[in-house]
Amino acid sequence: MITAGYRLAKANAPFCKNKWRNPGWVLHSYQQYPDRDTARAAFDFPLPVAIAALVEGGPADQAGLRTGESFSDLPGGIWWGADPVRHKPSFALVDIVNIRVNALFDGGQAVGLLVRGKPGEAERRVTIEPPAICASYFIISSNGQDDAGADGQYVRVSAALAQYTPDADEFAAIVAHELAHNILEHRKRLDAMNVQRGIGRMFGKSKKAFLQTEMEADQLSVWLMVNAGYDPAAAVRFWQRRGPDKDKGLFSDGTHMGWRDRIKILQAEIEHIQTLNQNRLPHEPPLLAKM
Amino acid sequence: MLRFALLFTALFMAFSPARAQAAPKEADIEAYRALVALDQG
Ligand SMILES: [Zn+2]
Numbered sequence: 001m002i003t004a005g006y007r008l009a010k011a012n013a014p015f016c017k018n019k020w021r022n023p024g025w026v027l028h029s030y031q032q033y034p035d036r037d038t039a040r041a042a043f044d045f046p047l048p049v050a051i052a053a054l055v056e057g058g059p060a061d062q063a064g065l066r067t068g069e070s071f072s073d074l075p076g077g078i079w080w081g082a083d084p085v086r087h088k089p090s091f092a093l094v095d096i097v098n099i100r101v102n103a104l105f106d107g108g109q110a111v112g113l114l115v116r117g118k119p120g121e122a123e124r125r126v127t128i129e130p131p132a133i134c135a136s137y138f139i140i141s142s143n144g145q146d147d148a149g150a151d152g153q154y155v156r157v158s159a160a161l162a163q164y165t166p167d168a169d170e171f172a173a174i175v176a177h178e179l180a181h182n183i184l185e186h187r188k189r190l191d192a193m194n195v196q197r198g199i200g201r202m203f204g205k206s207k208k209a210f211l212q213t214e215m216e217a218d219q220l221s222v223w224l225m226v227n228a229g230y231d232p233a234a235a236v237r238f239w240q241r242r243g244p245d246k247d248k249g250l251f252s253d254g255t256h257m258g259w260r261d262r263i264k265i266l267q268a269e270i271e272h273i274q275t276l277n278q279n280r281l282p283h284e285p286p287l288l289a290k291m
Numbered sequence: 292m293l294r295f296a297l298l299f300t301a302l303f304m305a306f307s308p309a310r311a312q313a314a315p316k317e318a319d320i321e322a323y324r325a326l327v328a329l330d331q332g
Contacts, residue, residue, distance in 0.1 A: 001330050026330040033323060038315035042323040053330035140329045162329045171332060 001162070002026045004172045005138030005155060006055045008179055011228035015288040016134035016183055021105035023130045024058025025051045025065065026139065029093040034142075036087050046070045046116040048080045049097045059130035065115060072123060073114040074100040098137060105130060136182045138175070148174050150181035152188060164242070169234030172225055176235070180220035184287065186213040211257060216287055218262055222269045223285035232270045239263050 006024045013019060029049045030039035043050065047070035054061045078096065104111050110129040117124075136155045146160040155178040157171075165171040181187070190213065195206045222232040243259025257265075276283050 001332050003332055028327065028330070035315065035319065038319045039323055041315040042320040043327070052327050140326065142326050159326055159329055162332065168332070 001138045001140050002053050002055050004175045008224050008228045009134035012224050013133045017291050018135040019132040020135040021130040022133050023060040024055035025060045026053040027094050028052035031093055032091050034089055049093050059128055063126045063128040070116045071113050072116045148178050150178040155179050169231045170238045172230040173235035173238050176221035176224040177217050180217040218265050219269050220285050220287045226273050227282035235266045236263050
């Protein structure tokens with residue numbers, strides 16, 4: 001997830017209005033898992049929040065950080081608190097650390113972090129200077145669903161959907177679609193329009209607004225992919241498999257286009273990109289020229 | 292962001308199997324590791 005997300009967000013940074021400095025890691029906490037004891041057994045957490053994954057060659061990797069390590073001196077301090085007696089899975093701690101770290105990087109300079117590794121290992125200080133890239137956190141959810149989403153800040157792909165994709169390019173197609181929603185600020189736009197969620201999204205003005213955002217996300221996704229060096233045709237391949245599979249499913253809520261229409265939209269964009277000089281990357285996506 | 296976190300919490304709860312107080316099972320530990328491997332991808 002972070003490998004694909006970081007690559008897409010970095011390659012397209014020149015066209016993103018909202019950027020933040022991304023160290024190229026995913027953080028996790030044992031508190032986010034259904035069973036925190038299993039999580040603790042699976043990963044030795046030196047502190048309640050630790051690095052789950054790192055982009056190979058990314059800023060955190062280059063700074064010498066490793067998965068499993070934690071930060072022990074974030075500004076303002078973090079009061080981890082005791083684990084609640086009754087466990088309720090929560091991303092709250094990860095959220096807090098993400099916000100703190102983001103604030104730390106906001107200054108635009110190199111940042112020193114005190115890092116704690118395995119129990120018994122001495123703490124050490126690392127310096128990290130991540131570049132500003134398209135703003136989004138990238139996470140895998142294990143909600144049992146076969147879906148993906150974007151809320152303006154997070155790009156989320158479910159474990160089931162990630163496993164459905166046979167290669168990195170098709171997986172990147174899903175991440176690119178969701179990242180496109182965040183880059184285009186669709187959540188904000190839909191909220192401003194007072195668009196109905198829930199059952200109301202299937203009708204009238206709300207349905208039209210949803211379909212518009214979905215079309216834009218598809219259009220932008222292939223540009224993001226090409227700029228990041230992914231094969232944009234993978235988005236088409238994904239729908240050629242997924243569409244017929246989905247048709248066997250229960251019902252469509254009508255807020256996404258049919259898969260055949262989506263393939264046509266994707267192909268039209270790919271043809272547009274093919275008319276451009278491929279030696280001059282990145283291409284400015286027409287949808288972002290206006291932003 | 293918080294809204295998202297709450298949503299996850301709700302979803303996790305919904306799919307969290309009933310648990311007895313026992314030592315974590317090796318299969319569950321492996322499943323968690325596989326999940327985090329997807330974070331890397
Ligand atoms: Zn979408």
